[in-house]
Amino acid sequence: MTAITPDPLADEAARIAPEAEREGETVRMNMIQAINSAMDVMMARDDNVVVMGEDVGYFGGVFRATAGLQKKYGKTRVFDTPITECGIIGVAVGMGAYGLRPVPEIQFADYIYPALDQLVSEAARLRYRSAGEFIAPLTVRSPFGGGIFGGQTHSQSPEGIFTHVSGLKTVIPSTPYDAKGLLIAAIEDNDPVIFFEPKRIYNGPFDGHYDTPAKNWSSHPAGEVPSGYYRIPLGKAAVVRPGEAVTILCYGTMVHVVANTIAETGVDAEIIDLRTLMPLDIDTIMESVEKTGRCMIVHEATRTQGFGAELSAVVQERCFYHLEAPIERVTGFDTPYPHSLEWAYFPGPVRIREALKKILKD
Structure with missing residues (x-):
């Protein structure tokens, strides 16, 4: 072509x-x-x-x-x-x-x-x-x-x-x-x-x-x-970084923000890029959480009723007896996206590091 x-x-x-x-x-x-x-x-x-x-x-x-x-x-x-x-x-x-x-x-x-x-x-x-x-x-x-x-x-x-x-x-x-x-x-x-x-x-x-x-x-x-034709099946997540300490579920821009924060902190986190939110790759999520015993969810959308709430429910229902700490969510706030406070709203490295400290100390 x-x-x-x-x-x-x-x-x-x-x-x-x-x-x-x-x-x-x-x-x-x-x-x-x-x-x-x-x-x-x-x-x-x-x-x-x-x-x-x-x-x-x-x-x-x-x-x-x-x-x-x-x-x-x-x-x-x-x-x-x-x-x-x-x-x-x-x-x-x-x-x-x-x-x-x-x-x-x-x-x-x-x-x-x-x-x-x-x-x-x-x-x-x-x-x-x-x-x-x-x-x-x-x-x-x-x-x-x-x-x-x-x-x-x-x-x-x-x-x-x-x-x-x-x-x-x-x-x-x-x-x-x-x-x-x-x-x-x-x-x-x-x-x-x-x-x-x-x-x-x-x-x-x-x-x-x-x-x-x-x-x-x-x-x-x-x-x-x-350059030519290839396809990535829908409904299949990607393990961006293997790790043992905590599972971090994310997608889109947050994949890169999380990966960089993990590199800066040195935490042995397993980063999963969901890629397809629906249908959700539950098997990959379960396998990771059962291994690490901890789960953190990062997304840019508002917290209340955000997709992270569904992810949290899935992990709690299917991996409860493997969890060693409460599930953490790092998300946008329950407000319209503020132009003048863009980076306060954006789930950046500071908030991700704070959540990591909290989940790893439990």
Whole structure:
């Protein structure tokens, strides 16, 4: 497959990595490029894959994740929509029911709420309601999370809402390698998938220290991404770091914040990147907690009713007699994301270290 030529308006950091000629060759990509490559690969493999959303066509998306795709595949397969999230998802559900595999983009996760009825009442229930006669194989891409001073309307982490809905799958990658493999698997899946992209790490991993120079994916092992087709199965977590002292469950940006904090403290922690929140890889979680006897959960979303509460319940119900200390949660606070207090809200290294001291002294 030949390389895509990005739109000249695209930011240099988001330009599409050239496609290698040989099968299996890898290229350096940031997460935006990996997501673009996943859609490119799937559109080349399957004419039923279509990309739609606000400014995803000629402009290539606000983060340039769809740059070059309309030029390559045409305006009938990559097209702009009006600013109506319920309309975007409603049309995508209909497309899926009639054999297409739409990949709609919701520009920011904060804007996904007008589409809740279409996602919950239509997409998630179509297979069940039709006794399997119809499916809704749509993959809803949406940037989420803070760390970019987006304030209360561009920083939310609403993943917990969607993990509560039977029939929806929820996926959150933490590296370019995972982003491409998981997105390909999501597009191929016959059920609707919410694919949240942690925008703070689009261009590079984030160690949680906001006052240090930004890093990029060029020197990170997970920035080396196969140029062609590959998939990472949904519902399978990754053990990022093996350890014996405590199990830390996290996903998205928090994977890198946790990993850096552990490196700074020297704690022998086992870090698990959930990758897929629903369906949840319970076996990997249980195996780790039964080994370490301690569990800490880190996520950026608000604490009350956050996905960490479900994780805590799962661990308590299944691993109670292996626990040597109460489960700890490090999360966002129960407030809107404050623009002026971004780093006080963000679950950074200081709060993670405090939780580690507490759980390890018990």
